[in-house]
Amino acid sequence: MTATMKAIIHTKYGTPDVLQLTEVAKPTPKAEDVLVKVVATAVNQADNHLLSGMMRFSSGLFKPKHRILGSDIAGHVEAVGQNVTQFQPGDAVFGDLSGHGRGGFAEYVAAPETAVAPKPANISFAQAAAVPMTAVTALQGLRDKGEIQAGQKVLINGASGGVGTFAVQIARALGAEVTAVVSTRKMDMVRSMGADHIIDYTQEDFTQTGEQYDLIFDTVGNRSVAEYKRTLKPKGRFVTTAFLPSLVIQGPWLSLTEGKKMDNLMAKPNQKDLDVMRNLLETNQVIPIIDRCYPLSDVPEALRYLEEGHAKGKAIIMMPDSSAGE
Ligand SMILES: NC(=O)c1ccc[n+]([C@@H]2O[C@H](COP(=O)([O-])OP(=O)(O)OC[C@H]3O[C@@H](n4cnc5c(N)ncnc54)[C@H](OP(=O)(O)O)[C@@H]3O)[C@@H](O)[C@H]2O)c1
Known part of the structure; x- marks a missing residue:
């Protein structure tokens, strides 16, 4: 049987x-x-x-x-x-x-x-x-496409969901100064995860503050390429998990003309990155x-x-x- x-x-x-x-x-x-x-x-x-x-x-x-x-x-x-x-x-x-x-x-x-x-x-x-899926996506976005460096100013837009909660913690573990964009009821949660600065998107628009970042890791895709771009430092990087079709053409062009690297991320699951995550989890640098x-x-x-x-x-x-x- x-x-x-x-x-x-x-x-x-x-x-x-x-x-x-x-x-x-x-x-x-x-x-x-x-x-x-x-x-x-x-x-x-x-x-x-x-x-x-x-x-x-x-x-x-x-x-x-x-x-x-x-x-x-x-x-x-x-x-x-x-x-x-x-x-x-x-x-x-x-x-x-x-x-x-x-x-x-x-x-x-x-x-x-x-x-x-x-x-x-x-x-x-x-x-x-x-x-597995969301943490490895955050890891590959920050580390591989974002080329995150310790001491950089990193903004995570959509910091409270599956990908975002890992992105905040991984960016902190890699030594970045992290700004998390969330709604009001998620502020305490991202603060407890170690975010250095928090922007409540119901009160403030992160693209209008005048602040610029070395790296923006985005999980929402709710702003235009122009708005994301003006929030990046001159050689800054932008990585989104929420596919933005216009970036397919504009991304390479902006990289050539302005030195700002803006791209969509398609994460690739692999055993090596599960091992990287296990290390971050077992050392309590990341908590799901x-x-x-x-x-x-x-x-x-x-x-x-x-x-x-x-x-x-x-x-x-x-x-x-x-x-x-x-
Ligand atoms: N490319 C890839 O390889 C890959 C891999 C995994 C996921 N993804 C994609 O990445 C996206 C995010 O995935 P996820 O698993 O993190 O989704 P999720 O768990 O549903 O989280 C979405 C989060 O976005 C927040 N949010 C909604 N509107 C917002 C706004 N205007 N500003 C800031 N935050 C806002 C929500 O919080 P509030 O309640 O506060 O609004 C929620 O916490 C999805 O589109 C998913 O398909 C792509």
Whole structure:
């Protein structure tokens, strides 16, 4: 008899209403795969984009290629394929499966061993599930595209969401002087995360203060390229996770003519950066912020909440018997 597991699946594009909790076949790991018993997973804006069909050119033109969404996972290795060298059953791991068909909204998922890394020892599975996609995005934006340097003035626009809460803490850990742009009710949270300065966007427009920054890391994309540009120092850098189409043409031009580097970020999940994050987490330089936790059956509700756009850190999904993993 085929072993089964609980999973949230979608067989067509639509709103979170099209998602169903059902029993599906438990995956079998291929030679390079680990089979992970998921303890916690996180919802990401990418799950909403994929569910809606917005990315159908890559996710399946008429119907989804992969029925189970969910990129971020934290759990225990249950079994390993014959070529796996890094992990063995029982190991605690975390990872981002967005490059491998996802599948995190399920009790078990199989993925290449290179998609996961040892889970940080000092945090819960719920906290570990908060990390992979959003923290690695923040890390790559600040470090690789932003070329952040200690002592620089860095502004994070959208500092209170999944990506932003990690960006503030990573920028601080890398020695920057951080200004966080948030709404009134998030001010205490970003202050406790170590932000040096806070701008309440309901009261003040950061592009109108006259202040300029070495690096702007943006997760909202709510201002024009001209407004972001005038808020940058002469050789400043601007990186956004909220794709701005006009930057595709304007970015290289501004770099040539004005020396300001402005670009969209497309993060690339990888094991090395999970290791970098584990180090920052285990030394308590970064602490994942969890907004709320939902059971697996409430993935649709969690996605609706995320879609509203006002998360305070990460929304996490706990598996039915996740108490064993805490
Ligand atoms: N390119 C990539 O590789 C990549 C990777 C991950 C995510 N992303 C994208 O990055 C974006 C952010 O993702 P996320 O996971 O951080 O989203 P999120 O968790 O939903 O957070 C959004 C945050 O934006 C804040 N916000 C809304 N309006 C604002 C404004 N006018 N000024 C300042 N802050 C504002 C919200 O706080 P308030 O309640 O205070 O408004 C909320 O905390 C999404 O578009 C996502 O798709 C891209």
